[in-house]
Amino acid sequence: MNRNTLIEQIKTKRSFLCVGLDTDINKIPRFLLEKSDPVFEFNKMIIDATHDLCVSYKINTAFYESRGIAGWQSLVATSNYIPKECLGIADAKRGDIGNTSEMYARAFFDPEASGMNFDSVTVAPYMGSDSVKPFLRFRDKWVILLALTSNEGSADFQNIKNGQNESLFESVIRTANTWADADRLMYVVGATRGEAFLTIRKHAPDNFLLVPGVGAQGGSLQDVCRYGLNRDCGLLVNSSRAIIYASGGEDFAVKAREEAMRLQKEMEVELNKFNFY
Numbered sequence: 001m002n003r004n005t006l007i008e009q010i011k012t013k014r015s016f017l018c019v020g021l022d023t024d025i026n027k028i029p030r031f032l033l034e035k036s037d038p039v040f041e042f043n044k045m046i047i048d049a050t051h052d053l054c055v056s057y058k059i060n061t062a063f064y065e066s067r068g069i070a071g072w073q074s075l076v077a078t079s080n081y082i083p084k085e086c087l088g089i090a091d092a093k094r095g096d097i098g099n100t101s102e103m104y105a106r107a108f109f110d111p112e113a114s115g116m117n118f119d120s121v122t123v124a125p126y127m128g129s130d131s132v133k134p135f136l137r138f139r140d141k142w143v144i145l146l147a148l149t150s151n152e153g154s155a156d157f158q159n160i161k162n163g164q165n166e167s168l169f170e171s172v173i174r175t176a177n178t179w180a181d182a183d184r185l186m187y188v189v190g191a192t193r194g195e196a197f198l199t200i201r202k203h204a205p206d207n208f209l210l211v212p213g214v215g216a217q218g219g220s221l222q223d224v225c226r227y228g229l230n231r232d233c234g235l236l237v238n239s240s241r242a243i244i245y246a247s248g249g250e251d252f253a254v255k256a257r258e259e260a261m262r263l264q265k266e267m268e269v270e271l272n273k274f275n276f277y
């Protein structure tokens with residue numbers, strides 16, 4: 001999916017919600033366990049219930065890889081069920097020497113090789129340019145590079161300053177912006193980072209930011225929008241557990257829709273404040 005299509009979708013749906021499919025087989029309603037692929041059935045019902053309210057789905061591959069072959073089958077089936085008008089994110093946090101990154105890129109971007117055709121993949125920047133560039137060789141695909149993450153340990157490395165008083169996350173953004181433009185490169189910035197969005201926007205005025213941490217991790221959508229929105233919206237705000245486990249019962253899809261709609265309404269208010277349309 002290209003940038004213009006993404007922006008059009010945000011305008012049409014008045015939403016920049018990304019639903020996170022962090023589907024844990026031990027947390028899904030029992031009645032689904034009779035199905036041949038319970039995780040896919042769960043995801044399918046979540047997608048059916050939310051696709052008009054969100055512009056993206058993020059599949060965290062850990063929840064699938066941890067289940068071996070069965071998990072991989074659920075991953076492939078779910079990736080192919082994501083509607084075309086929604087940006088599909090493989091949240092795999094990859095990155096390695098060039099020829100290995102090329103294989104990771106094929107795994108998520110080349111349907112003939114792997115059966116999967118994601119629009120984007122999350123990548124760790126630690127190994128530098130040659131570990132990221134193989135992902136950028138695929139047309140109309142996005143790299144979503146970790147910049148300032150939502151977890152407590154993010155300060156261990158990401159806030160370390162260099163001789164120019166610049167934090168590591170700032171150096172990551174400044175350098176990575178020389179590898180690709182804002183049509184191909186997004187950054188992960190945790191919702192728990194509030195005012196840091198001011199600094200991020202100084203270095204990345206045009207890039208879309210994937211923002212996890214609203215919902216279960218307590219980040220504020222309003223703060224994220226105050227400091228993070230740009231003229232193209234420029235945000236994809238993810239919520240996983242708060243949506244998909246809004247209910248543990250047979251009504252899980254209905255409750256997931258209610259939570260997604262609550263967030264979509266809040267996003268619409270923020271877009272209106274920003275005179276986005």
Ligand SMILES: O=C(O)c1cc(=O)[nH]c(=O)n1[C@@H]1O[C@H](COP(=O)(O)O)[C@@H](O)[C@H]1O
Nearest residue numbers: 060149150188190212215216217239240241
């Ligand atoms: O790259 C990510 O998606 C990510 C980066 C980050 O800084 N923090 C973070 O929580 N995530 C992911 O975003 C999702 C957040 O899930 P919830 O806390 O359940 O909404 C999980 O899939 C995390 O792995």
